[in-house]
Amino acid sequence: MVIRPYGYAIWEAIQSYLDGKFKETGHQNAYFPQxxxxxxxxxxxxxxxxxxxxxxxVTKGGGKDLEEPLVVRPTSETIINHMFAQWVQSYRDLPLLxxxxxxxxxxxxxxxxxxxxxxxxxxxxxxxxxxxEEAEEEAMRMIRVYExxxxxxxxxxxxxxxxxxxxSFAGANITYTIEAMMSDKKALxxxxxxxxxTNFAKAFETQFIDEQQQMRYVHQTSWGAxxxxxxxxxxxxxxxxxxxLPPNIAPTQVVIVPxxxxxxxxxxxxxxxxxxxxxxxxxxxxxxxxxxxxxTPGWRYNYWELKGVPVRVEVGPRDVEQGTCVxxxxxxxxxxxxxxxxxxxxxxxxxHVQGLLAEVQAxxxxxxxxxxxxxxxxxxxxDELKATxxxxxxARGGWAGSxxxxxxxxxxxxATLRCFPFDQPAGPHTCxxxxxxxxxxxxxAKSY
Amino acid sequence: MVIRPYGYAIWEAIQSYLDGKFKETGHQNAYFPQxxxxxxxxxxxxxxxxxxxxxxxVTKGGGKDLEEPLVVRPTSETIINHMFAQWVQSYRDLPLLxxxxxxxxxxxxxxxxxxxxxxxxxxxxxxxxxxxEEAEEEAMRMIRVYExxxxxxxxxxxxxxxxxxxxSFAGANITYTIEAMMSDKKALxxxxxxxxxTNFAKAFETQFIDEQQQMRYVHQTSWGAxxxxxxxxxxxxxxxxxxxLPPNIAPTQVVIVPxxxxxxxxxxxxxxxxxxxxxxxxxxxxxxxxxxxxxTPGWRYNYWELKGVPVRVEVGPRDVEQGTCVxxxxxxxxxxxxxxxxxxxxxxxxxHVQGLLAEVQAxxxxxxxxxxxxxxxxxxxxDELKATxxxxxxARGGWAGSxxxxxxxxxxxxATLRCFPFDQPAGPHTCxxxxxxxxxxxxxAKSY
Numbered sequence: 082m083v084i085r086p087y088g089y090a091i092w093e094a095i096q097s098y099l100d101g102k103f104k105e106t107g108h109q110n111a112y113f114p115q116x117x118x119x120x121x122x123x124x125x126x127x128x129x130x131x132x133x134x135x136x137x138x139v140t141k142g143g144g145k146d147l148e149e150p151l152v153v154r155p156t157s158e159t160i161i162n163h164m165f166a167q168w169v170q171s172y173r174d175l176p177l178l179x180x181x182x183x184x185x186x187x188x189x190x191x192x193x194x195x196x197x198x199x200x201x202x203x204x205x206x207x208x209x210x211x212x213x214e215e216a217e218e219e220a221m222r223m224i225r226v227y228e229x230x231x232x233x234x235x236x237x238x239x240x241x242x243x244x245x246x247x248x249s250f251a252g253a254n255i256t257y258t259i260e261a262m263m264s265d266k267k268a269l270x271x272x273x274x275x276x277x278x279t280n281f282a283k284a285f286e287t288q289f290i291d292e293q294q295q296m297r298y299v300h301q302t303s304w305g306a307x308x309x310x311x312x313x314x315x316x317x318x319x320x321x322x323x324x325x326l327p328p329n330i331a332p333t334q335v336v337i338v339p340x341x342x343x344x345x346x347x348x349x350x351x352x353x354x355x356x357x358x359x360x361x362x363x364x365x366x367x368x369x370x371x372x373x374x375x376x377t378p379g380w381r382y383n384y385w386e387l388k389g390v391p392v393r394v395e396v397g398p399r400d401v402e403q404g405t406c407v408x409x410x411x412x413x414x415x416x417x418x419x420x421x422x423x424x425x426x427x428x429x430x431x432x433h434v435q436g437l438l439a440e441v442q443a444x445x446x447x448x449x450x451x452x453x454x455x456x457x458x459x460x461x462x463x464d465e466l467k468a469t470x471x472x473x474x475x476a477r478g479g480w481a482g483s484x485x486x487x488x489x490x491x492x493x494x495x496a497t498l499r500c501f502p503f504d505q506p507a508g509p510h511t512c513x514x515x516x517x518x519x520x521x522x523x524x525x526a527k528s529y
Numbered sequence: 530m531v532i533r534p535y536g537y538a539i540w541e542a543i544q545s546y547l548d549g550k551f552k553e554t555g556h557q558n559a560y561f562p563q564x565x566x567x568x569x570x571x572x573x574x575x576x577x578x579x580x581x582x583x584x585x586x587v588t589k590g591g592g593k594d595l596e597e598p599l600v601v602r603p604t605s606e607t608i609i610n611h612m613f614a615q616w617v618q619s620y621r622d623l624p625l626l627x628x629x630x631x632x633x634x635x636x637x638x639x640x641x642x643x644x645x646x647x648x649x650x651x652x653x654x655x656x657x658x659x660x661x662e663e664a665e666e667e668a669m670r671m672i673r674v675y676e677x678x679x680x681x682x683x684x685x686x687x688x689x690x691x692x693x694x695x696x697s698f699a700g701a702n703i704t705y706t707i708e709a710m711m712s713d714k715k716a717l718x719x720x721x722x723x724x725x726x727t728n729f730a731k732a733f734e735t736q737f738i739d740e741q742q743q744m745r746y747v748h749q750t751s752w753g754a755x756x757x758x759x760x761x762x763x764x765x766x767x768x769x770x771x772x773x774l775p776p777n778i779a780p781t782q783v784v785i786v787p788x789x790x791x792x793x794x795x796x797x798x799x800x801x802x803x804x805x806x807x808x809x810x811x812x813x814x815x816x817x818x819x820x821x822x823x824x825t826p827g828w829r830y831n832y833w834e835l836k837g838v839p840v841r842v843e844v845g846p847r848d849v850e851q852g853t854c855v856x857x858x859x860x861x862x863x864x865x866x867x868x869x870x871x872x873x874x875x876x877x878x879x880x881h882v883q884g885l886l887a888e889v890q891a892x893x894x895x896x897x898x899x900x901x902x903x904x905x906x907x908x909x910x911x912d913e914l915k916a917t918x919x920x921x922x923x924a925r926g927g928w929a930g931s932x933x934x935x936x937x938x939x940x941x942x943x944a945t946l947r948c949f950p951f952d953q954p955a956g957p958h959t960c961x962x963x964x965x966x967x968x969x970x971x972x973x974a975k976s977y
Contacts, residue, residue: 082562083559083560083561083562083612084559084560085559086557086558086559086627089557089558089559089560090557090558092560093558109534109537109538110534110537110538110541111531111532111533111534111537112531112532112537112540112650113531114530114531114647114648115632115634115648116585116601116634116647116648133592134591134592135591136589136590136591136592137564137587137589137590137591137599138587138588138589138590139585139586139587139588139601140586140587140588140589141584141585141586141588141598142584142585142586142636143582143583143584143585143636143637143638144581144582144584144636150589151585153564153587153601164531179534183632184563184631184632186563186564188590188591188592189591190591199562199564200562200563200564202560
């Protein structure tokens with residue numbers, strides 16, 4: 082998959098936000114080799130079992146066959162533990178809080194743009210701690226960072242929770258996830274944070290001397306979010322006219338379309354447009370002008386609607402005479418989304434646009450939240466789950482089933498256990514599958 | 530090679546500056562697949578000849594042997610032309626101005642940290658233009674961007690110029706370079722910009738219809754700078770005590786070392802330090818405090834000298850009483866670099882530190898420039914070149930030799946033709962090798 086500039090600019094917005102949050106929470110960026118000796122991957126039993134079928138292998142380098150194949154990184158726990166084992170000696174070296182922005186490869190049989198690609202871009206955080214408690218706190222802190230990004234920036238009302246054992250990361254004790262509902266009601270796992278316990282530490286002998294002079298294994302976490310988020314944004318908010326991008330991550334927040342039907346109009350219209358652009362850019366609003374006279378204004382409106390630009394400003398000769406313009410929001414279709422007579426004077430125009438961008442951001446989130454809530458059904462029996470899933474909806478119900486029963490549901494309905502949400506309804510709960518008391522409710526849905 | 534956080538932070542400073550300049554000059558970021566079908570690499574004859582010996586090949590994916598091996602990208606001209614050929618139809622699609630931040634692999638026999646590594650991080654710009662003139666302008670514009678970065682940010686007084694035919698990029702018509710002199714007097718090629726002409730366009734049929742309805746090949750450029758620059762900074766400025774980092778790209782510009790010999794000192798000293806930190810951070814100065822009382826102040830001074838932090842501030846109890854502190858600059862060793870009695874009041878302290886950072890930046894550039902100029906010798910015969918190179922210096926002289934004579938010099942002296950500098954001394958010139966008139970002087974030096 083090629084990520085063209087418009088998509089990549091969304092990724093840059095995601096990176097900018099997350100990188101800032103990672104640094105605020107004490108993490109530093111680093112870079113580890115992409116090609117990992119196969120023997121490293123093989124050291125942690127669950128890990129190699131989970132990843133072996135998806136690996137790309139380098140077997141030749143510089144014209145020669147390699148003695149040991151190199152794995153093109155699918156994730157970096159192993160190479161990073163190889164280094165951590167050398168770096169960590171004493172409790173004074175902990176915590177180690179690192180992050181890496183990079184590409185990874187997973188040899189997927191069925192691919193789908195942005196959502197499941199052979200290669201994708203992501204960040205992977207890797208931390209080592211002296212205690213189990215600190216690692217658990219870290220894993221929770223980072224899933225909350227992802228949740229905050231999704232909700233406040235991407236306007237994706239994700240549900241944070243814990244994965245079931247069989248859906249957890251290969252090598253993790255616990256996997257936390259944020260699950261998003263796309264507009265076709267499928268679930269998208271949009272970010273994960275793993276408490277790895279001492280699994281990799283034991284495989285790689287990542288040990289430290291504690292304050293009592295005892296050798297101990299470090300407790301670790303890893304957490305990642307990827308270019309899949311771009312797919313999440315597209316599939317959460319898109320409509321029949323194209324993308325609808327949340328203003329906070331939109332590469333272009335405002336597009337201005339000058340309307341110059343006669344040559345005589347051009348000077349005055351473009352003069353007014355220049356003034357608006359200067360004011361918008363001065364206010365830090367990402368702005369584009371589409372003055373392409375080879376295309377009609379209508380063609381240009383459609384084009385920028387397709388691109389999902391949240392706010393469009395139209396300026397024609399009559400507007401200039403009146404000192405006003407027309408402003409249209411992308412999220413509200415047709416005439417209802419159009420405001421005429423908006424003053425162009427910067428002291429009125431800029432606060433108006435800022436307010437509108439905030440409104441669009443909030444409206445997209447509210448709309449997606451309402452859609453999500455409409456499409457989650459509480460179920461009390463397996464039959465109800467089947468009916469719910471057959472309608473394409475998400476099912477929520479008490480769960481105390483076995484791993485085998487979870488697999489049975491997947492085979493029979495294609496729905497998987499998405500998560501045990503952190504936010505649990507009041508109990509007691511009864512397992513819809515077994516009729517036994519259940520400690521928690523779980524969400525089931527079809528996914529990509 | 531692993532890039533640890535301190536080194537990676539230098540890379541982030543480099544990225545931040547260059548990415549800003551690329552965008553200012555109209556480029557957008559994108560991302561292309563890393564694994565390239567071998568047949569793509571083979572399409573441009575010179576390109577495959579140059580890169581084939583250095584390739585890493587993926588031959589297995591998802592547990593199966595691949596029908597065609599995939600090349601782990603050594604550079605992306607081929608995959609990008611594969612896409613450009615689909616994207617470019619008309620002159621209206623041009624220019625295409627893209628950049629990609631990524632990792633690349635070249636299977637090197639002799640590696641050296643940062644400078645020659647099997648995998649490295651870089652950016653690669655790729656552009657397509659309607660005319661040869663525009664491509665040439667672009668190639669020149671970007672080598673000047675690299676030059677400006679090197680001189681103003683990295684304090685590396687690079688010499689920009691044109692590579693000889695045999696030292697040019699495999700597939701380029703012309704390669705421009707910035708050449709830096711390291712402190713061991715070896716040359717480091719620190720960034721390159723290539724005018725690719727229509728070579729790749731012809732191999733990939735990247736054509737457009739011009740305004741006269743004629744099919745034409747696009748004219749292309751590519752240009753790159755890498756984590757090698759981190760090595761360049763280290764080897765340009767480092768001394769026997771460790772790194773010396775130019776303030777503009779130093780992850781930490783100011784380190785404050787509180788001196789608290791008695792418990793009673795701690796509150797007042799740390800109070801004063803907190804005030805300095807707040808003022809420095811408020812002024813956008815990257816600041817660290819090293820209050821590790823397990824280490825003596827002297828140990829901590831040495832540690833941050835090793836790390837190359839440009840300015841150190843020492844605050845002890847007597848300083849606090851007097852409202853002053855001691856400030857030491859990393860680039861001037863010993864007592865001469867120390868200033869006592871510097872007022873801690875922010876209105877005096879901040880401008881003082883800002884001035885000092887600017888002085889250190891300028892002094893590192895001036896020192897490296899003087900060193901470079903002392904070690905370039907004008908030669909008028911091959912014997913003089915040999916003697917100059919044997920001393921480890923760079924030789925400059927008129928050059929009208931053949932490719933074979935250039936290779937002969939390399940074999941006999943290990944020096945290579947680094948570049949024909951843009952900045953040429955007044956002529957006429959005589960070739961030191963052949964005695965014939967020479968259009969230009971060239972620089973010869975040993976390199977990494």
